[in-house]
Amino acid sequence: MAAYSLLMLPGDGIGPEVMRQVRRVIDWMGRRRDLEFTVSEGLVGGCAIDAYGVPLSDETMAQALAADAVLLGAVGGPKWDGVSFDKRPEAGLLRLRKEMELFANLRPAVVFDALVDASTLKPEVVRGLDIMIVRELTGGVYFGEPRGIEDLGNGVRRGVNTQVYTTPEIQRVARVAFELARKRGNKVCSCEKRNVMESGLLWNQDVTALHAAEYKDVELSHMLADAAAMQLVRNPKQFDVIVTDNLFGDILSDEAAMLTGSIGMLPSASLGAADASGRRKALYEPVHGSAPDIAGRDIANPIASLLSFGMALRYSFDRGEEADLLDRAVQNVLKGGMRTADIMSPGMARCSTSVMGDSILRELDKLVG
Numbered sequence: 001m002a003a004y005s006l007l008m009l010p011g012d013g014i015g016p017e018v019m020r021q022v023r024r025v026i027d028w029m030g031r032r033r034d035l036e037f038t039v040s041e042g043l044v045g046g047c048a049i050d051a052y053g054v055p056l057s058d059e060t061m062a063q064a065l066a067a068d069a070v071l072l073g074a075v076g077g078p079k080w081d082g083v084s085f086d087k088r089p090e091a092g093l094l095r096l097r098k099e100m101e102l103f104a105n106l107r108p109a110v111v112f113d114a115l116v117d118a119s120t121l122k123p124e125v126v127r128g129l130d131i132m133i134v135r136e137l138t139g140g141v142y143f144g145e146p147r148g149i150e151d152l153g154n155g156v157r158r159g160v161n162t163q164v165y166t167t168p169e170i171q172r173v174a175r176v177a178f179e180l181a182r183k184r185g186n187k188v189c190s191c192e193k194r195n196v197m198e199s200g201l202l203w204n205q206d207v208t209a210l211h212a213a214e215y216k217d218v219e220l221s222h223m224l225a226d227a228a229a230m231q232l233v234r235n236p237k238q239f240d241v242i243v244t245d246n247l248f249g250d251i252l253s254d255e256a257a258m259l260t261g262s263i264g265m266l267p268s269a270s271l272g273a274a275d276a277s278g279r280r281k282a283l284y285e286p287v288h289g290s291a292p293d294i295a296g297r298d299i300a301n302p303i304a305s306l307l308s309f310g311m312a313l314r315y316s317f318d319r320g321e322e323a324d325l326l327d328r329a330v331q332n333v334l335k336g337g338m339r340t341a342d343i344m345s346p347g348m349a350r351c352s353t354s355v356m357g358d359s360i361l362r363e364l365d366k367l368v369g
């Protein structure tokens with residue numbers, strides 16, 4: 001029996017509720033698929049501030065570095081709006097990404113057949129949509145120096161953030177995109193703003209050079225990030241894999257999420273470089289936030305968190321068969337008409353977070369017989 005270590009960080013808001021359903025599927029995999037997981041839990045975000053005075057303790061950070069994979073729920077909420085900027089809940093997530101060196105964020109945007117009508121776009125525009133956005137995660141304007149707010153006197157202040165990239169940072173995330181494309185539609189679209197930003201020009205040149213040197217078999221195109229935003233709502237199925245920087249990836253991936261009808265449906269994976277054994281540090285989390293307005297009501301959609309665990313099965317544990325099994329279970333439950341509030345439509349059966357978990361577990365049992 002394969003044995004893996006998992007660190008679960010439920011976080012804030014609806015995080016604990018959706019992660020409870022993930023734990024149920026983890027336990028199911030242990031019972032039915034000979035997958036042994038050693039699971040530990042920790043605090044991140046606002047709950048860690050309440051407990052330790054910091055959004056991520058050194059002990060939890062050490063656990064994350066030692067685990068085979070980290071599963072995160074969500075962080076933040078209005079309760080912690082008054083804390084200092086460097087101690088805000090989101091700083092815990094940024095520390096995880098930085099110290100685990102998780103440079104590649106994978107965000108699939110897939111429209112399930114049963115949810116075509118849930119999208120705000122016309123069915124013919126989104127039916128069959130399957131995009132992978134690869135976002136650079138540890139560089140760019142979110143981490144560049146200098147940064148800060150300075151007082152210029154006479155009531156005037158200036159905020160500074162620096163967009164900065166190096167060739168190795170650009171090419172390592174582009175390499176992830178090209179490798180993924182080879183297993184999908186074999187197309188990569190690289191997005192930047194080379195028309196107004198030197199960092200965008202460097203990005204364009206370095207991706208082009210890598211393509212010519214190592215990935216000539218993959219079709220490469222380039223698009224300005226604002227044009228890509230437009231094309232995502234005009235003709236999203238033209239894309240297979242999109243690779244872009246930290247800032248534009250943040251924006252474009254959230255836009256792509258809504259093509260599917262609900263941000264509550266989409267998982268993500270954040271991956272580091274492979275070590276000598278092929279192991280990558282990795283963090284998996286739903287794209288949605290902590291949704292404090294519905295926390296504690298058992299109405300949040302757990303599917304994004306469940307599919308995030310599916311990505312862990314695929315990318316950290318090389319268990320593609322089990323990941324496919326979980327994907328099929330979710331698809332079948334949706335085809336059967338079960339819906340949480342965010343994806344509810346006329347004629348469907350509205351259900352709670354826990355009932356959606358029940359339904360997916362029952363479907364898993366049916367699929368394996």
